[in-house]
Amino acid sequence: MTTIGPVQQIVATIRAEMGARIAAGVAPKRAGTSAGTGTAAARKRSSALVAERVRALDPLDPDRGRKAFRIFLESVLLAELGEELINDPAFYTMVDQVQRTMEASPEIEAAMATAVARLLEPARSR
Amino acid sequence: MERASPAPRTRTPLLLPTLEEPALWAAARCGDAAARSRLIETYIPFARIMAAKLYAARIDYDIEFDDYVQYATVGLIESVDRFDPTYGNLFKTFAAHRIQGAVANGLEQLSEKRVQVATRRRLLAERRDCAAAALGGGGDLFQQLADVALSLALGFTLEDAAATLQAGADTLTHPYGALEMAQLRGRLQALVAGLPQRERLVIKSHYLNHLPFNQIADSMGITKGRVSQIHRSALEQLRKSMHAMRACDLAW
Numbered sequence: 001m002t003t004i005g006p007v008q009q010i011v012a013t014i015r016a017e018m019g020a021r022i023a024a025g026v027a028p029k030r031a032g033t034s035a036g037t038g039t040a041a042a043r044k045r046s047s048a049l050v051a052e053r054v055r056a057l058d059p060l061d062p063d064r065g066r067k068a069f070r071i072f073l074e075s076v077l078l079a080e081l082g083e084e085l086i087n088d089p090a091f092y093t094m095v096d097q098v099q100r101t102m103e104a105s106p107e108i109e110a111a112m113a114t115a116v117a118r119l120l121e122p123a124r125s126r
Numbered sequence: 127m128e129r130a131s132p133a134p135r136t137r138t139p140l141l142l143p144t145l146e147e148p149a150l151w152a153a154a155r156c157g158d159a160a161a162r163s164r165l166i167e168t169y170i171p172f173a174r175i176m177a178a179k180l181y182a183a184r185i186d187y188d189i190e191f192d193d194y195v196q197y198a199t200v201g202l203i204e205s206v207d208r209f210d211p212t213y214g215n216l217f218k219t220f221a222a223h224r225i226q227g228a229v230a231n232g233l234e235q236l237s238e239k240r241v242q243v244a245t246r247r248r249l250l251a252e253r254r255d256c257a258a259a260a261l262g263g264g265g266d267l268f269q270q271l272a273d274v275a276l277s278l279a280l281g282f283t284l285e286d287a288a289a290t291l292q293a294g295a296d297t298l299t300h301p302y303g304a305l306e307m308a309q310l311r312g313r314l315q316a317l318v319a320g321l322p323q324r325e326r327l328v329i330k331s332h333y334l335n336h337l338p339f340n341q342i343a344d345s346m347g348i349t350k351g352r353v354s355q356i357h358r359s360a361l362e363q364l365r366k367s368m369h370a371m372r373a374c375d376l377a378w
Binding site: 072073076077080081082084085087088090091094095097098101102104105107108111112114115118 | 250253254255257258261267268270271272274275276278279282283305306307310365368372
């Protein structure tokens with residue numbers, strides 16, 4: 001039997017959020033109310049938080065794309081490695097390293113740019 | 127036409143008046159900071175000359191003259207602080223040896239650092255290329271990028287775990303350190319021990335011994351591409367083991 005992993009949950013929620021916003025052109029509803037119990041519900045809430053945090057970014061911020069991807073990275077890594085890491089400053093240092101390393105590769109950076117455009121697209125169309 | 131008078135010299139003259147220098151040394155030895163500064167300023171041109179001589183005889187052409195001057199100045203300051211004029215030696219004779227030593231020590235540290243930085247950059251590039259294999263294979267872009275990020279994050283955590291192991295450092299004593307990342311490193315270390323032999327060997331060689339993939343390939347008698355595959359497989363197994371471990375923790 002295959003089970004859905006924490007990252008897949010985040011990815012699925014991000015896609016569902018974006019799809020819903022693009023289709024309906026309305027602000028998303030909060031996730032987590034019917035997501036079940038325990039960590040599954042917590043993960044769904046944190047997934048929805050990604051979209052909320054991205055929307056909260058200043059539309060005029062020139063570094064908005066990078067910040068949006070950083071939010072995605074933090075959520076993915078916390079979901080995979082343990083949400084308790086949120087309390088440790090060393091975790092954020094590691095996220096910095098990961099993001100810088102990804103940006104240093106033209107191939108990965110191109111994929112990141114596409115992902116950032118998708119993350120920011122619904123917010124722009126509002 | 128009257129000639130313009132030369133601009134006044136603002137730099138300290140190279141040589142002190144013969145009578146002034148002994149007084150300055152005596153004052154400096156008694157802790158007079160102004161006398162010490164005056165002596166250092168006076169002999170800075172001498173340190174530059176020494177730096178230029180050493181720079182002219184260099185064998186490493188990647189290091190700039192300014193680095194030589196910086197280390198020579200450090201040597202000069204140490205010389206001023208340690209010179210004892212009562213022995214009757216000339217300061218320049220005393221300082222020349224110390225400046226040479228300071229430059230040699232500084233260049234050695236600089237070279238070691240450069241080698242370490244270059245090695246780390248090469249290892250990181252290998253890991254990045256390995257992680258980038260998750261891209262372009264079809265499927266969701268966000269999932270692919272998440273896989274790349276997780277692969278790199280596991281790599282950084284393994285590297286930190288290896289560094290902690292080597293240094294024998296107690297991470298809890300770090301003023302800004304918290305417990306969570308240290309615990310994650312500990313869990314990963316334990317999981318590495320449970321990997322199959324080949325995977326364990328690649329992970330330990332790369333993260334603990336800082337060997338690039340081609341050297342690991344040579345030692346194992348396989349290709350670099352195969353090492354890359356084993357590395358990817360090892361990280362994937364570590365991810366799965368971490369899921370299983372966390373599921374157990376939550377169940378308890």
